[in-house]
Amino acid sequence: MVGSTAPRVSATVLLAKSVLQRVLDNLHEGGFQLIGPTVRDGAVILDAIRNISELPIGWSLEQKAGSSRLLRTHATDYFGCTVGPHSWKRYLFPPHLDLLIAHRNGEGWTFEPPLDDSPPLAFIGVRSCDLHAIAIQDDVFVNGAVRDPHYARRRERAFILVANCNTAATTCFCTSMKTGPRAPSGFDLALTELPESFVLEIGSEAGSNALAGVDWQPASAFDQGRVAQIMQRTERQIQRQATTSDLPQLLYDRIDHPYWEAIAARCLSCGNCTLVCPTCFCSTVEEHSDLTGASTRRTRVWDSCFILDFSHVHSGNSRPTIKSRYRQWMTHKLAAWIDQFGRSGCVGCGRCIAWCPVGIDITEELSALRSLGAR
Amino acid sequence: MSQTAMLEPAIIADPMLPSPAVVRAIRPETYGISTFSLEYLDPAAPAGFAPGQFNMIHLPGLGEVAISICSDPNTPKVMEHTVRYAGSVTRAIGRLKVDDTVGLRGPYGNPWPMQLAEGKDLMIVSGGIGLAPLRPVILEVIHRRSSFGRVLILYGGRTPQDLLYTSEFERWQDSGIEINVSVDRADETWKGQVGVIPMAFYRIRLDHRNTLVFSCGPEIMMRFVIYEAMARRIPKDAIYVSMERNMKCAIGLCGHCQVGPVFICKQGPVFRFSEIEAFFGREEF
Numbered sequence: 277m278v279g280s281t282a283p284r285v286s287a288t289v290l291l292a293k294s295v296l297q298r299v300l301d302n303l304h305e306g307g308f309q310l311i312g313p314t315v316r317d318g319a320v321i322l323d324a325i326r327n328i329s330e331l332p333i334g335w336s337l338e339q340k341a342g343s344s345r346l347l348r349t350h351a352t353d354y355f356g357c358t359v360g361p362h363s364w365k366r367y368l369f370p371p372h373l374d375l376l377i378a379h380r381n382g383e384g385w386t387f388e389p390p391l392d393d394s395p396p397l398a399f400i401g402v403r404s405c406d407l408h409a410i411a412i413q414d415d416v417f418v419n420g421a422v423r424d425p426h427y428a429r430r431r432e433r434a435f436i437l438v439a440n441c442n443t444a445a446t447t448c449f450c451t452s453m454k455t456g457p458r459a460p461s462g463f464d465l466a467l468t469e470l471p472e473s474f475v476l477e478i479g480s481e482a483g484s485n486a487l488a489g490v491d492w493q494p495a496s497a498f499d500q501g502r503v504a505q506i507m508q509r510t511e512r513q514i515q516r517q518a519t520t521s522d523l524p525q526l527l528y529d530r531i532d533h534p535y536w537e538a539i540a541a542r543c544l545s546c547g548n549c550t551l552v553c554p555t556c557f558c559s560t561v562e563e564h565s566d567l568t569g570a571s572t573r574r575t576r577v578w579d580s581c582f583i584l585d586f587s588h589v590h591s592g593n594s595r596p597t598i599k600s601r602y603r604q605w606m607t608h609k610l611a612a613w614i615d616q617f618g619r620s621g622c623v624g625c626g627r628c629i630a631w632c633p634v635g636i637d638i639t640e641e642l643s644a645l646r647s648l649g650a651r
Numbered sequence: 652m653s654q655t656a657m658l659e660p661a662i663i664a665d666p667m668l669p670s671p672a673v674v675r676a677i678r679p680e681t682y683g684i685s686t687f688s689l690e691y692l693d694p695a696a697p698a699g700f701a702p703g704q705f706n707m708i709h710l711p712g713l714g715e716v717a718i719s720i721c722s723d724p725n726t727p728k729v730m731e732h733t734v735r736y737a738g739s740v741t742r743a744i745g746r747l748k749v750d751d752t753v754g755l756r757g758p759y760g761n762p763w764p765m766q767l768a769e770g771k772d773l774m775i776v777s778g779g780i781g782l783a784p785l786r787p788v789i790l791e792v793i794h795r796r797s798s799f800g801r802v803l804i805l806y807g808g809r810t811p812q813d814l815l816y817t818s819e820f821e822r823w824q825d826s827g828i829e830i831n832v833s834v835d836r837a838d839e840t841w842k843g844q845v846g847v848i849p850m851a852f853y854r855i856r857l858d859h860r861n862t863l864v865f866s867c868g869p870e871i872m873m874r875f876v877i878y879e880a881m882a883r884r885i886p887k888d889a890i891y892v893s894m895e896r897n898m899k900c901a902i903g904l905c906g907h908c909q910v911g912p913v914f915i916c917k918q919g920p921v922f923r924f925s926e927i928e929a930f931f932g933r934e935e936f
């Protein structure tokens with residue numbers, strides 16, 4: 277059947293590539309702002325898009341520890357670049373967010389929550405690792421004792437279109453972290469890009485609705501077989517590995533290891549890794565007064581455990597050295613997170629490896645610490 | 652969520668939204684430390700706190716700080732906060748006058764386990780401003796003195812000027828609480844003990860099978876307190892400490908207060924020592 281009625285939930289369908297534009301149009305008409313990967317200043321970033329031509333067509337990513345380069349290719353894939361420095365957290369957990377406005381009234385203050393008039397967002401081209409990162413931030417912001425209502429509202433309204441990876445970067449290690457390269461569930465739509473078409477899984481009612489009026493046909497067993505082959509090829513491409521079976525204890529057993537000093541000798545404590553990491557959730561608050569002092573805004577901004585002030589207490593700083601801060605970051609990601617939320621805080625996206633100015637590689641440091649033994 | 656609800660703007664009340672509170676009284680304690688009585692203006696604001704919990708005090712335009720509630724939990728409407736002028740926000744609190752308004756949210760945190768202390772001996776070991784979060788324990792004990800066994804306070808400060816609530820000591824003693832005060836450095840006015848707090852352990856006898864220890868003070872002091880208590884065969888799970896870390900949210904979201912696997916703001920600040928032993932006092936951890 278060539279559908280003009282939308283396919284049912286959990287169906288798998290085949291679309292001509294150009295037809296993806298109709299899906300985006302439907303989402304746009306439904307009130308969504310579309311966010312997707314696009315090339316700016318030599319990097320793939322996430323930004324508002326409206327047209328599939330804005331996707332990074334004809335580009336591929338060459339990444340290694342400490343570097344990420346975009347290369348021109350002849351390929352016509354829309355989703356051939358894996359992940360750039362941005363992640364979806366900048367939309368669900370924005371880098372700057374007003375929490376309240378305090379107004380002076382006479383001698384006192386009143387506190388007013390701000391109005392959120394942001395549109396619902398449709399995320400176009402979410403990688404499996406990043407989909408897992410969103411689930412990990414859900415643990416932090418909505419599944420705990422206190423909900424972050426800003427995150428919750430953005431998250432509830434978000435539409436997620438996954439792009440399963442038909443190619444991986446050398447920095448990727450999702451197979452070790454069991455987060456990719458194919459998204460099992462938790463999306464509205466998930467596509468796998470074939471040379472001439474998209475195979476699309478319908479994950480939800482909203483996903484089905486987004487296909488209203490779109491030309492599609494059921495995916496054949498042959499099409500599904502090609503998807504499986506592509507995913508196997510991507511898995512084979514992934515060379516980087518992290519052993520996780522001995523975590524969290526491995527790192528707890530090495531809290532006092534002198535090797536942290538060796539990492540600290542290279543680490544600049546710039547915090548890039550925390551900025552690019554899709555699961556890092558730390559924030560601080562800033563106060564902005566108007567000139568008259570009659571009203572002030574309280575803004576939540578991203579923070580980083582690499583910033584000295586992060587651990588400031590009057591009696592002294594609880595993590596004064598780079599050694600202690602790198603150890604905090606890595607031990608939190610790979611060990612404490614498991615105790616706190618029941619799963620690792622690392623999804624293996626490789627961003628921190630590519631975007632570290634001195635090329636510190638979390639997978640290599642983990643292996644080094646393992647081979648050096650407990651201390 | 653319906654399509655229209657998704658598109659409607661919404662007012663989002665953050666859990667960090669404070670509520671106005673009025674300064675009802677200010678009582679100077681020692682140089683650079685005063686106690687501020689705060690009362691929520693909104694009658695629907697939370698009423699009631701447990702000993703060891705803290706509030707976040709917000710001065711718009713300046714910032715927000717975590718301050719322990721140090722008053723009697725039986726009179727929770729007006730909450731006292733003993734503030735040491737340590738930096739920009741606490742110094743600005745020091746410039747407040749009676750009837751001024753601040754932003755307040757709380758109470759937060761895991762309290763001292765008062766119920767476990769019932770029928771037992773209670774040893775309160777504290778240094779400097781660390782007595783503030785333990786004062787509600789003392790006031791609660793006085794309310795129900797017969798519910799507790801022997802109650803003993805070991806309290807120390809660097810100098811006699813660093814000691815809090817000294818004018819109340821007589822009343823506490825009259826209620827059957829033993830107080831053992833010492834200073835690290837005495838001056839000519841000082842007639843009491845000299846020496847760091849853990850030394851005070853050598854002047855007392857305790858029943859290790861029936862004693863709970865509550866301790867709050869500098870981390871290095873608490874480390875020695877734990878050492879001395881354990882040396883006297885008090886079990887690890889009978890020792891409780893209150894921890895302090897940088898805090899921005901107090902609700903488990905900002906990440907600042909983490910030590911290893913725990914968030915001090917939501918699982919603490921009061922911890923049973925046996926729960927945090929693996930991480931407590933680890934250098935720069």
Ligand SMILES: Cc1cc2nc3c(=O)[nH]c(=O)nc-3n(C[C@H](O)[C@H](O)[C@H](O)COP(=O)(O)OP(=O)(O)OC[C@H]3O[C@@H](n4cnc5c(N)ncnc54)[C@H](O)[C@@H]3O)c2cc1C
Nearest residue numbers: 589590716717718719733734735738739740741896897898
């Ligand atoms: C659970 C808890 C209970 C506390 N109870 C009391 C109390 O009863 N009385 C009291 O005087 N102080 C108490 N403090 C410490 C008090 O919060 C700090 O002194 C205060 O935050 C310093 O802020 P400031 O802006 O004046 O100083 P600055 O040094 O300018 O502080 C800048 C920022 O650093 C952080 N910070 C600095 N010192 C501390 C600190 N010691 N602990 C946590 N964050 C800090 C704060 O986020 C602050 O906004 C408590 C802290 C915690 C965590």
Ligand code: SF4
Nearest residue numbers: 405441444448450456
């Ligand atoms: S880590 Fe895996 S899921 Fe993420 S971009 Fe790389 S291949 Fe795709």
Ligand code: SF4
Nearest residue numbers: 553622623625626628
């Ligand atoms: S720690 Fe590095 S590899 Fe792991 S999720 Fe964060 S940025 Fe990706």
Ligand code: FES
Nearest residue numbers: 901905906908916
């Ligand atoms: S103070 Fe923010 S997480 Fe504890």
